[in-house]
Amino acid sequence: MQLLFKYGASTQVLQDCAWKVDNTQHSNWQVSEVLRTADGANARLLLSAARADWHGVRQALKHCAFVNARDPASHRTAISWAASYGRVDVVQTLAHQKAEVLSLDEAGWTALHFAVSGGFVEVVSLSLLPGLES
Helix, strand or coil: CHHHHHCCCCHHHHHHCHHHHHCCCCCHHHHHHHHHHHHHHHHHHHHHHHCCCHHHHHHHHHCCCCCCCECCCCCCEHHHHHHHCCCHHHHHHHHHCCCCCCCCCCCCCCHHHHHHHHCCHHHHHHHCCCCCCC
């Protein structure tokens, strides 16, 4: 595990998927398979959030997606995508999974900026509730 950290593996993904690693014989193939699956889940999480697909977001989270994974191009997180579409249900799901509501994208915008820009008052109100911020 120390080698994975040394080369930049996400500590959150490793923690989220620790139960899978603990249940293996710790062969290189098995550990790499757990990490590959988590990485694919991150991509599914971002795509699902961008499409406002609540079911897809939940499935990605079940498969060890890192809730604060970033889009490689824009650095947007799933919660920013969901807020930009006004999807209260998706924003709530991600916030309850400890998504960083105040995480900045490449342009310096947060989920709150996207919600305000889109006029999504319910998402804005949700973003301001105590306990849901990062």
